[in-house]
Amino acid sequence: MLRVSLSGSLRSAAGGAENIDIEAQSIRELLNRLVDRYPLMRKHLDEGIAVSIDGEIYRDNWAKIIPEGAEVFLLPRIQGG
Amino acid sequence: MAHDTSYTDQKFNVVGTRVKRPDGVDKVTGRARYGADASAPGQLVGLILRSPHAHARIKKIDTARAEKLKGVKAVVTSADMPDLNVGNRDLFAVLENCMARDRALYDGHAVAAVAAVDMNTAKQALKLIKVSYEKLPHVTDVDEAMKPDAPIIQDWVFTVGVEPTPKKPSNVSMRSEFGHGDVEAGFAQADVVIEKSYKTEQTHQGYIEPHACLASLGPDGQGELWVTTQGHFVFRNTCAALLGLEVSRLKVTSSEIGGGFGGKTHVWMEPVALVLSRKANRPVKVVMSRDEVFRASGPTCSTSIDVKIGATRDGKITAASAELRYQDGPYPAIWGMLGAMTSYACYDLKNVKTVGYDVLVNRPKVAAYRAPSAPMAAFAVESTVDLVAAELGMDPVDFRILNAAKEGTRASYGPTYGPIGIGPTLEAVKNHPHMRAKLKKNQGRGMACGFWFNFGGQTCTDLNVGIDGSVTLTVGTIDVGGSRAALGLIAAEELGIPYDMVKTNVADTASLGHNDMTEGSRGTFSSGMAAIFAARETIEVLRQRAAVMLDVPVEAIEWKEGQAVATGLEHSNLAPLTLKEIAAKSPTTGGPIAGHNEVVADNAGVSFASHICDVEVDPETGATRVIRYTVVQDAGKAIHPDYVEGQFQGGAAQGIGWALNEEYIYGKDGCLQNAGFLDYRIPVCSDLPFIDTQILEIPNPNHPYGVRGVGETSIVPPLAAIGNAVSNAVGVRLNHVPMSPPRILKALEEAANS
Amino acid sequence: MSGVLVSTTINGDAVEFACPQNETLLNSLRDRVGLTGVKEGCGTGDCGACSITLDGRLVCSCLVLSAEANGREIGTVEGIAQGDKLHPLQEKFIEHAALQCGICTPGFLVAAKSLLERNPNPSEEEIRYGLAGNLCRCTGYDKIVRAVQAAAKEMRKK
Secondary structure, three states: OEEEEEOOOHHHHOOOOOEEEEOOOEHHHHHHHHHHHOOOHHHHHHHOEEEEEOOEEEOOOOOOEOOOOOOEEEEEOOOOO | OOOOOOOOOOOOOOOOOOOOOOOHHHHHHOOOOEHHHOOOOOOEEEEEEEOOOOOEEEEEEEOHHHHHOOOEEEEEOHHHOOOOOOOOHHHHHHHHHHOOOOEEOOOOOEEEEEEEOOHHHHHHHHHHOEEEEEEOOOOOOHHHHHOOOOOOOOOOOOOEOOOOOOOOOOOEEEEEEEEEOOHHHHHHHOOEEEEEEEEEOOOOOOOOOOOEEEEEEOOOOOEEEEEOOOOHHHHHHHHHHHHOOOHHHEEEEEOEOOOOOOHHHOOOOHHHHHHHHHHHOOOEEEEOOHHHHHHHOOOOOOEEEEEEEEEOOOOOEEEEEEEEEEEEOEOOOOHHHHHHHHOOOOEOOOOEEEEEEEEOOOOOOOOOOOOOOHHHHHHHHHHHHHHHHHHHOOOHHHHHHHHEOOOOOEOOOOOEOOOOOHHHHHHHHHOOHHHHOOOOOOEEEEEEEEEEOOOOEEEEEEEEEOOOOOEEEEEOOOOOOOHHHHHHHHHHHHHOOOHHHEEEEEOOOOOOOOOOOOOOOOHHHHHHHHHHHHHHHHHHHHHHHHHHHHOOOHHHEEEEOOEEEEOOHHHOOOOOEEHHHHHHOHHHHOOOEEEEEEEEEOOOOOEEEEEEEEEEEOOOOOOEEEEEEEEEEEOOOOOOHHHHHHHHHHHHHHHHHHHHOOOOOEOOOOOEOOOOOOOOOOOOHHHOOOEEEEEEOOOOOOOOOOOOOOOOHHHOOHHHHHHHHHHHHHOOOOOEEOOOHHHHHHHHHHHHHO | OOEEEEEEEEOOEEEEEEEEOOOEHHHHHHHHOOOOOOOOOOOOOOOOOOEEEEOOEEEEHHHOEHHHHOOOEEEOHHHOOEOOEOOHHHHHHHHOOOOOOOOOHHHHHHHHHHHHHHOOOOOHHHHHHHOOOOOOOOOOOHHHHHHHHHHHHHHHHO
């Protein structure tokens, strides 16, 4: 079981929850289950999302395996100059 | 093949040296070709007609007279650019920004375009297009736009991020909240609490090269685009999606780029050029004027920010909060959110809360500008940090060191940091001779910190060995400031050959797989990673070929210092084979020798900087001069130190311009009044001192060489560092950027009167 | 619009071209003569990217009409190197990494060459004011000033 923290406007898509517990091995699985549980998340996933695992931010690599007990943050996708 | 991206404390031969760039001679002789420097047989001149109103309904566009003018080959309006992605608001926003539909949303919004045989004819044709406008109420100020009675800019925008979702449309497109702990409880523990509000004005990236492209699109749906861009693959995908083309049939070639800083990450007139070309069935060249660049491309947000920080007598911050209001132009974006994420990233805070608002106004669509959103937030936070330190009677550097984030700190935007450089940059500042230099009358010193995320992204790179043993490295990330030299160093390092044997090229979209843009400080980080892996794959091929040539098993071949060496006593009589020798025999040992890599280069490694600045303020005129400036920044590993220093210096100079002079000035009519370099004054050579740099190298654990992005962070601290320096010089706190002479005089006058 | 015929000397070579009366020398050099090393950054004389010399005097070619160049001598970035030998300023710009994107470089080289011809031993301040008509957005001018100092030193040796 992973504890996933939400930030920014993602919280409101999950009914205001700051943390949610979810069973997932990879980023892809995590995001799929998230949308199953919170359909409003779909819009955010379409717009782009980043996943921080133990402080490392992944924007694209959805195959990434999430270690047991890792700190997982969902962040909105960022842009740079 | 998957490669390990972990940092491995490798010893370097050529990485870290200051070699000459491969495009140097072309660029000092005028041969290098930029966006406006390409031509095609039969090309037409394309020009764009733009709205003179801040907000207006477009009732009718009559193009008949323009179309009849001799020499005019195509006239285009939104009717020629229908929405082919119905329901996709993001793509629609891009399309509508390229060509207005029923409404012009800002002064400078494109409403029609022409292609004609020459410039004079095209100019004449623009004058013959008759647009009937009905002026609508407009709003250009971020705080005004948030008021309940402000004119609504997009009726389909409902504030995201609030519960329940509002029923009424709003100019606030998004509310984003970040943080942890309990700020109210934290403020209650504080001995000192400082609250202050700040404003920053809108600035432009100010690249010297205007947007330019040469488009050629046939009725068969095949086309080519030569364009100045930070990401030709992304431009290709966007143009193809907007115009209903197949990605593979549109070849985009990136010209040399004359500066971008984020402004060339978006398409502006390129899709229009393609549509003009398709309609005329001839190549069309479109080059923006400087006026168009200012009015219709690029700028960053203006902002309005409230900050509150509380600390105990012994100097520990107990709570920090901020409300950040950023205007995005007429389309929803994430700039306020980024301000909220970055504002307190330098600090280790138990209780922190930031709320960002993204707000629509009648100004040009905002584009990324170097560490987008972070400089304004840093101005507000770092100014307040100085105020708190002063109130506590503490040295501002010591106060920051005491509260700095470190490995294991939970960042204000969420995750926990790995090894980071904020502490070391602050220690370097504390020990820097600059901090002990004497100041004279009317002079003041300030310092400030800054943070930027950096990111990686999709990258695809080829490495080919020529028959003579020279190496071609082919990358798909645009070189904005010397990255070809840095990437050549990396390939040479891995292969164990001299730098001069490697030539790095940027490929067009038909020659390489997709690459994300050069943005987020990713160029050298991500293409460097791909170059390392492509070189390592090449070495595998070289070992196999050497094994064939020496008649030994491949396992016995080691690659050492540019040579294949057969190991083991039984092979001790075999002379090593050089890359040159293996390459010469390649036709008969299996054909071309190449390596290749596709990677999603995540984890670019967050980056921190601390700047020191001395200014002299003339109390009579309010004019400020920067007399000394020092940048300390963590680069992870500086591949080519000259170009790392160049990024540090360039970002600082842009920040100095922003802090002291640059601003978009809007009239009551909502029109931009200073769309030119005369009235929008960027720093010139005589405005600046030498900008000293100190590169720190705290390896990024997620890159084989430890590289972090270096391009953006340097623009984050200057607004605040200069604000602190000016405030220390005049004894009055400045809270409005730019700190232009009239604003400084006004602040002095108000202080004298109070 | 009726045209004009312009006879000039560009980088030592006789050149003739015809253009509309209202055409700037910048546009003629770029579009008719093919010297695209002369860059347009603003078209209003504020950025210096189009710097050339006209009868030895440093000017913004965007502020000169082509018709005014008739019978005069023009120098552009393309004429700075002597054959395959780069000018010391060109060498030092590369060596000192005095360019990032490079769009302003032609204008800076023309302006710096003109400055050093007038003043072979300029102080830092003289260099900064001498080049104040040229905008660079990438470098913060630091490495440009150092490159010009190094080139001036090199040229004084000769």
